[in-house]
Amino acid sequence: xxxxxxxxxxxxxxxxxxxxxxxxxxxxxxxxxxxxxxxxxxxxxxxxxxxxxxxxxxxxxxxxxxxxxxxxxxxxxxxxxxxxxxxxxxxxxxxxxxxxxxxxxxxxxxxxxxxxxxxxxxxxxxxxxxxxxxxxxxxxxxxxxxxxxxxxxxxxxxxxxxxxxxxxxxxxxxxxxxxxxxxxxxxxxxxxxxxxxxxxxxxxxxxxxxxxxxxxxxxxxxxxxxxxxxxxxxxxxxxxxxxxxxxxxxxxxxxxxxxxxxxxxxxxxxxxxxxxxxxxxxxxxxxxxxxxxxxxxxxxxxxxxxxxxxxxxxxxxxxxxxxxxxxxxxxxxxxxxxxxxxxxxxxxxxxxxxxxxxxxxxxxxxxxxxxxxxxxxxxxxxxxxxxxxxxxxxxxxxxxxxxxxxxxxxxxxxxxxxxxxxxxxxxxxxxxxxxxxxxxxxxxxxxxxxxxxxxxxxxxxxxxxxxxxxxxxxxxxxxxxxxxxxxxxxxxxxxxxxxxxxxxxxxxxxxxxxxxxxxxxxxxxxxxxxxxxxxxxxxxxxxxxxxxxxxxxxxxxxxxxxxxxxxxxxxxxxxxxxxxxxxxxxxxxxxxxxxxxxxxxxxxxxxxxxxxxxxxxxxxxxxxxxxxxxxxxxxxxxxxxxxxxxxxxxxxxxxxxx
Numbered sequence: 001x002x003x004x005x006x007x008x009x010x011x012x013x014x015x016x017x018x019x020x021x022x023x024x025x026x027x028x029x030x031x032x033x034x035x036x037x038x039x040x041x042x043x044x045x046x047x048x049x050x051x052x053x054x055x056x057x058x059x060x061x062x063x064x065x066x067x068x069x070x071x072x073x074x075x076x077x078x079x080x081x082x083x084x085x086x087x088x089x090x091x092x093x094x095x096x097x098x099x100x101x102x103x104x105x106x107x108x109x110x111x112x113x114x115x116x117x118x119x120x121x122x123x124x125x126x127x128x129x130x131x132x133x134x135x136x137x138x139x140x141x142x143x144x145x146x147x148x149x150x151x152x153x154x155x156x157x158x159x160x161x162x163x164x165x166x167x168x169x170x171x172x173x174x175x176x177x178x179x180x181x182x183x184x185x186x187x188x189x190x191x192x193x194x195x196x197x198x199x200x201x202x203x204x205x206x207x208x209x210x211x212x213x214x215x216x217x218x219x220x221x222x223x224x225x226x227x228x229x230x231x232x233x234x235x236x237x238x239x240x241x242x243x244x245x246x247x248x249x250x251x252x253x254x255x256x257x258x259x260x261x262x263x264x265x266x267x268x269x270x271x272x273x274x275x276x277x278x279x280x281x282x283x284x285x286x287x288x289x290x291x292x293x294x295x296x297x298x299x300x301x302x303x304x305x306x307x308x309x310x311x312x313x314x315x316x317x318x319x320x321x322x323x324x325x326x327x328x329x330x331x332x333x334x335x336x337x338x339x340x341x342x343x344x345x346x347x348x349x350x351x352x353x354x355x356x357x358x359x360x361x362x363x364x365x366x367x368x369x370x371x372x373x374x375x376x377x378x379x380x381x382x383x384x385x386x387x388x389x390x391x392x393x394x395x396x397x398x399x400x401x402x403x404x405x406x407x408x409x410x411x412x413x414x415x416x417x418x419x420x421x422x423x424x425x426x427x428x429x430x431x432x433x434x435x436x437x438x439x440x441x442x443x444x445x446x447x448x449x450x451x452x453x454x455x456x457x458x459x460x461x462x463x464x465x466x467x468x469x470x471x472x473x474x475x476x477x478x479x480x481x482x483x484x485x486x487x488x489x490x491x492x493x494x495x496x497x498x499x500x501x502x503x504x505x506x507x508x509x510x511x512x513x514x515x516x517x518x519x520x521x522x523x524x525x526x527x528x529x530x531x532x533x534x535x536x537x538x539x540x541x542x543x544x545x546x547x548x549x550x551x552x553x554x555x556x557x558x559x560x561x562x563x564x565x566x567x568x569x570x571x572x573x574x575x576x577x578x579x580x581x582x583x584x585x586x587x588x589x590x591x592x593x594x595x596x597x598x599x600x601x602x603x604x605x606x607x608x609x610x611x612x613x614x615x616x617x618x619x620x621x622x623x624x625x626x627x628x629x630x631x632x633x634x635x636x637x638x639x640x641x642x643x644x645x646x647x648x649x650x651x652x653x654x655x656x657x658x
């Protein structure tokens with residue numbers, strides 16, 4: 001809708017309604033005195049007489065620059081705008097929305113102050129030219145609604161004081177009293193001082209006054225209502241509800257994870273699009289609905305796409321299916337069946353883990369010696385990424401990314417990256433990535449790591465055997481190293497958010513050639529991202545040095561802790577437990593060896609060897625990669641040409657490490 005300008009609205013009398021503007025003018029200036037509370041008896045009516053065209057003391061309006069000066073002249077020509085010349089001025093331009101300053105400038109240009117009257121009341125002697133100029137400037141510096149208020153409080157409608165005898169009854173029952181401040185003036189002087197050529201604006205302002213009937217006090221005028229009218233083509237609320245019902249018919253799901261940025265958002269399958277939903281709605285209702293309107297309603301429902309496949313908890317889904325076919329709605333809170341009791345314990349453990357993470361993050365904000373991160377390995381990434389058709393069928397190199405991300409906004413976000421030509425994804429490789437991250441934060445005294453329960457990556461004896469050496473390394477400041485595990489099915493964490501950003505960045509790039517390109521894309525996926533590429537020389541050959549430990553089962557552990565000066569493991573089966581259970585899990589040989597090294601205050605990592613040679617890939621896979629990258633720039637092709645060859649290495653794109 002195009003906004004109307006002030007002068008057009010002042011020339012039109014339309015039915016408007018709005019609240020009065022509360023802006024107040026300078027009470028000390030006669031130009032903006034409003035006369036609130038003045039009774040009609042204090043006004044004097046002046047009978048206006050027609051202009052004497054034969055008088056020599058007439059006035060002529062000059063240009064806009066001279067319009068503020070009073071000049072003598074012949075006032076014979078009507079005060080109207082000159083007709084518009086289409087040929088000289090060009091076609092009419094479409095009206096556009098303007099700022100208040102621009103509207104004021106246009107109004108001043110179109111309403112210059114006009115010459116005063118020459119009535120017998122001698123109005124021009126009551127108010128000097130300088131005062132008229134101030135009045136005009138003050139008036140046009142006000143907003144649209146404030147100008148209406150000023151007019152309504154300086155022009156009053158009162159009953160006629162003289163009724164002449166006539167055969168036909170007059171329709172005019174009242175007259176207007178004009179004043180500026182406390183000075184009574186005539187109609188012509190009032191309008192010319194403000195720059196108006198007729199009283200349409202005055203009639204409009206008086207027709208919309210807010211007046212107290214008993215006292216006659218004018219509170220103000222009803223303000224501008226432009227842009228507040230309901231469009232004639234607006235969809236009804238019933239139609240809007242029909243669109244919402246159609247969107248809800250796709251059954252959007254609530255995210256099972258606690259997403260702090262969008263706790264109430266629901267999700268639809270990623271293969272579905274708003275465009276498909278809109279087309280389906282148009283077919284069902286047999287009515288043309290604009291895509292923009294449908295999409296606006298869809299966004300207002302707080303629904304998104306691309307739910308991760310791991311978003312659904314298997315135990316929760318099984319519990320939901322268990323009571324799905326019941327005769328009536330099942331009240332799980334009051335049920336004491338075995339299925340519901342197990343479900344309640346499952347949900348309680350999930351809530352306890354989340355609360356523990358929140359408490360640890362709060363402690364990290366208060367103590368700089370504490371570091372809280374989440375750890376997870378991103379699903380396998382293959383390289384290179386090329387726009388050619390052959391890219392979908394050829395063998396590709398596998399890239400590994402172990403992400404360490406703090407749940408807080410200011411905490412570290414680090415990706416430890418390597419590819420299958422350097423190392424695989426064995427437990428020792430994952431433990432080496434943990435060690436590399438802790439070395440990068442060697443000044444932290446207490447490191448807390450949250451992860452899922454994947455036994456091959458985050459919950460195995462090889463990793464724990466490595467942590468005993470890490471926490472007792474004299475080159476690190478860490479005193480306590482704690483692993484905390486989230487409830488299975490409820491393991492969404494900050495590291496998964498990092499993976500989503502990386503995947504989105506990958507999808508936006510049509511071509512990513514070598515390993516360096518992939519590292520750069522990861523680095524640029526977030527502003528606070530740190531991406532560190534490691535090779536086989538950083539991979540320690542950690543081994544499982546544990547022995548059988550009584551009744552302790554690793555899968556039941558929810559918190560595992562390692563402390564400097566001790567070679568034991570401290571575990572809890574619940575996040576709410578206060579006391580740890582100390583467990584001696586090392587074999588006698590490794591324990592005796594570590595004890596001797598600790599006595600000499602040497603590093604327990606020095607007697608652990610690293611990979612002497614890179615892992616390598618098979619020759620057939622390398623040949624296929626070189627064939628795939630023939631169109632890649634030469635300086636990037638060298639990465640694939642220098643890949644080490646090992647025919648005994650398994651293809652990690654389709655197999656696991658042996």
